Amino acid sequence: MRTREVLLRAAAEVFGEVGYPGASITKIIDRAGVTTGAVYFHFRSKEGLARAVIQEQAADLDFPEGEPGxxxxxxxxxxxxxxxxxxxxxxxxxxxxxxxxxxxxxxxxxxxxxxxxxxxxxxxxxxxxxxxxxxxxxxxxxxxxxxxxxxxxxxxxxxxxxxxxxxxxxxxxxxxxxxxxxxxxxxxxxxxxxxxxxxx
Amino acid sequence: MRTREVLLRAAAEVFGEVGYPGASITKIIDRAGVTTGAVYFHFRSKEGLARAVIQEQAADLDFPEGEPGxxxxxxxxxxxxxxxxxxxxxxxxxxxxxxxxxxxxxxxxxxxxxxxxxxxxxxxxxxxxxxxxxxxxxxxxxxxxxxxxxxxxxxxxxxxxxxxxxxxxxxxxxxxxxxxxxxxxxxxxxxxxxxxxxxx
Missing domain, CATH: 1.10.357.10 (Tetracycline Repressor, domain 2)
Incomplete structure (x- = not known):
């Protein structure tokens, strides 16, 4: 799970800097310091990485406390x-x-x-x-x-x-x-x- | 001016279909049936074409009539x-x-x-x-x-x-x-x- 987390955040950095078309798997792997196999194992493709970044966009939030309302x-x-x-x-x-x-x-x-x-x-x-x-x-x-x-x-x-x-x-x-x-x-x-x- | 209009609309078609990164000047020129020189004369670059499509997005609208309000x-x-x-x-x-x-x-x-x-x-x-x-x-x-x-x-x-x-x-x-x-x-x-x- 640790490798997945590292990859997800490296992908967020690269997508955030250059957008989807400008991002390459090579750049994301270099940033994360993992192997190509790790990307394919956890996310399958650049598209899979992008979907994970969209869907898990709230994962690093620490929502304000308090009663709902x-x-x-x-x-x-x-x-x-x-x-x-x-x-x-x-x-x-x-x-x-x-x-x-x-x-x-x-x-x-x-x-x-x-x-x-x-x-x-x-x-x-x-x-x-x-x-x-x-x-x-x-x-x-x-x-x-x-x-x-x-x-x-x-x-x-x-x-x-x-x-x-x-x-x-x-x-x-x-x-x-x-x-x-x-x-x-x-x-x-x-x-x-x-x-x-x-x-x- | 006619050539500019034709180019603007061809650019809108191509940008609308494939977005900015996927669009090429060649594709836009082919669609418009004009020369490369015409693009550089009227818009200078792909970026200039994109700016014109953004800024002139309302040019083909026929706004509803009636009193403002x-x-x-x-x-x-x-x-x-x-x-x-x-x-x-x-x-x-x-x-x-x-x-x-x-x-x-x-x-x-x-x-x-x-x-x-x-x-x-x-x-x-x-x-x-x-x-x-x-x-x-x-x-x-x-x-x-x-x-x-x-x-x-x-x-x-x-x-x-x-x-x-x-x-x-x-x-x-x-x-x-x-x-x-x-x-x-x-x-x-x-x-x-x-x-x-x-x-x-």
Missing amino acids: LQHLLDLTLYLASELQRNTLLRAGVRLAVEQSEAGLQEYSIYEWWAERFGEELDEARGRGELLPDADTGAFASTLVAAFTGAQIMSQLASGRADLPRRITSMWRCLLPGLAPADVIGRLEFTTYGEEGSTR | LQHLLDLTLYLASELQRNTLLRAGVRLAVEQSEAGLQEYSIYEWWAERFGEELDEARGRGELLPDADTGAFASTLVAAFTGAQIMSQLASGRADLPRRITSMWRCLLPGLAPADVIGRLEFTTYGEEGSTR
């Missing part, structure tokens, strides 16, 4: 915005998920995974009486994933992702009125994980 | 959702704008252009008294571009963009309560441009 979902998205500035596996997985038509991967499941995760938090929020009665949690979960995905592409181009936390906060200000009553919104806190543009 | 902005986004199913130049321009880190283009201006265009419609809506007093039109314009961008990526993977009009309608249902009062929302019509999954 609206505040926790907000914390989670702002934590992700900050991790996209520095977490190699997340950055590479998100990049490949966005640019995957180059590779013909058709990996929709990672978007569904995030939408389900956000949806679970919204269902918890509903159980806690935090949501408006007619808020459609499935529609909001999907729209949150879409808006986050687009915001990170725009932020990457505009500022190398330095302004991503600000964009995610702004996205929430637009979405919250359809999701929760004013008194619940008023109690939410927008935590910033690390300074804008800083690296740990 | 919230209904018109809604119509515009649903029209774009439908055009993304068939308009070669728009599809290629959006694909390159999303996957441009492959090419190192750093073309943020097209996202700003759309945000400004959406922002103008929102400012008109404000002038017509259609918006909530505290709705931040700049934040909504930017969030609309982000959510649209993410929705089209997800729709492309999930259904080849057949479900994009439904996703855009769902996005609006989430965003409208923060933007406009209930009586204005109640009067909005969600027009579908062409059937889901159909091609003209």
